[in-house]
Amino acid sequence: MRTAICPGSFDPITLGHLNIIRRAAKIFDKVVVCVMLNSSKTSPMFTAEERVEMVKKVVARFPNVAVETAGGLLAEHAKVYENPTIIKGLRAASDFEYEFQMDIINKKINPQLETMYLTSNEKYTFLSSSAVREMAKYGVDLRDFVPCEIIDDVKKRSEMYFK
Numbered sequence: 422m423r424t425a426i427c428p429g430s431f432d433p434i435t436l437g438h439l440n441i442i443r444r445a446a447k448i449f450d451k452v453v454v455c456v457m458l459n460s461s462k463t464s465p466m467f468t469a470e471e472r473v474e475m476v477k478k479v480v481a482r483f484p485n486v487a488v489e490t491a492g493g494l495l496a497e498h499a500k501v502y503e504n505p506t507i508i509k510g511l512r513a514a515s516d517f518e519y520e521f522q523m524d525i526i527n528k529k530i531n532p533q534l535e536t537m538y539l540t541s542n543e544k545y546t547f548l549s550s551s552a553v554r555e556m557a558k559y560g561v562d563l564r565d566f567v568p569c570e571i572i573d574d575v576k577k578r579s580e581m582y583f584k
């Protein structure tokens with residue numbers, strides 16, 4: 422069985438993330454969306470539990486996609502799966518530079534681990550969770566940016582968070 426791991430902070434999950442997960446689910450037998458707990462980013466908008474719940478709502482439609490959390494290093498965590506492949510989305514050349522460095526570090530920690538990249542759909546090359554948080558703060562309509570299942574969660578939290 423070929424397993425893909427889609428790691429990220431998902432604070433919150435965006436339509437760009439969902440596009441990558443959906444495409445990975447067509448290629449691999451199983452996709453595990455891994456919400457990383459100790460991402461270097463501080464002050465998340467959503468707790469890890471909330472991020473997991475939102476991702477679960479969004480991927481419920483895909484029978485071969487599961488959601489989990491992991492602390493520590495992704496390359497260590499990946500050892501629980503047999504020959505997994507990490508899947509990352511690439512929006513621009515700047516993403517590649519960062520991801521290339523991560524790939525080398527991950528391979529030093531876990532030499533068996535391969536990372537594959539899916540280029541972002543052109544509709545989402547500009548999109549990031551931080552852009553969503555910023556737009557939510559100013560009351561922008563989020564329908565083109567986050568999955569419909571979580572729009573209310575993001576709206577409610579940004580009203581609380583930024584009032």
Ligand code: PNS
Pocket residue numbers: 428429430431457459460461462493494495496523526527
């Ligand atoms: O959604 P993001 O913030 O772009 O995701 C980044 C993430 C969480 C995938 C990355 O920071 C990560 O893999 N963090 C886990 C810690 C780790 O393994 N770091 C790489 C070695 S230094």
